[in-house]
Amino acid sequence: MFAKTHLHRYRNLLKYLPVLPAIGLLVVLCYRFWPTVSPLGPPVIISRAEWGAEPPDPQLQNPMSREVFNTVVVHHSAMAPYEGPREIQYAHMHERGFLDIGYHFVLDGRGRIYEGRNLAVHGAHVREHNAGTLGIVLMGNYEELTPSAEQVDRLKWLVRELMQHHPLTHLAGHRDLLPGKTLCPGTHLEPLLPALAAELGLRFGAGGYLGPEPAPTAPTTRVSNPAAAPAPGATPH
Ligand SMILES: [Zn+2]
Structure with a gap:
């Protein structure tokens, strides 16, 4: 039994x-x-020291004269959603020859914001359009994923904060500045940007870009490294 x-x-x-x-x-x-999918915590900006950023290449130690940022450019990382500022910085500095992480801010799926490149120097996020453009990247591949409403809200919070310190007039997706050359910020993120711009009182698109990037007084990529040369065709990020 x-x-x-x-x-x-x-x-x-x-x-x-x-x-x-x-x-x-x-x-x-x-x-x-x-x-x-997890709920957002309160807005917080995580400093470079807190996320363990690598110091910028010494060639970036003499920043260009401070410029006016008038356009926020939204990107996706086109990487896994758990790959964050450290992985992005590594790819930018050690695979693409940038002097530092290319974006000024990184936003993760839980709404945490990571400090990126110093705002006193050009970013390296839109080929030949880095003058006057402030780069924010959302972690993840938004060709595949859809950002949550909370995540878009947090992006809005960040841009609103930046509007307190910079005379921003436009918000655009990476692909708006380089039509046909990139998929960034992805099919599921790009369509949300016009409404976001409207809510912030900004104009949408590339209309704020003021013209060719001025010749830099300091290098933005390692002089000896050809990896920063633009790749032909549409790129994912
Ligand atoms: Zn991009």
């Missing part, structure tokens, strides 16, 4: 076996997409 009861229990457990792969899949999906 005793053994029979145990056998019965094991049989009961065995009937749950078919759902184990589904549970496993759920765990993997939660891990993969958690940054975009």
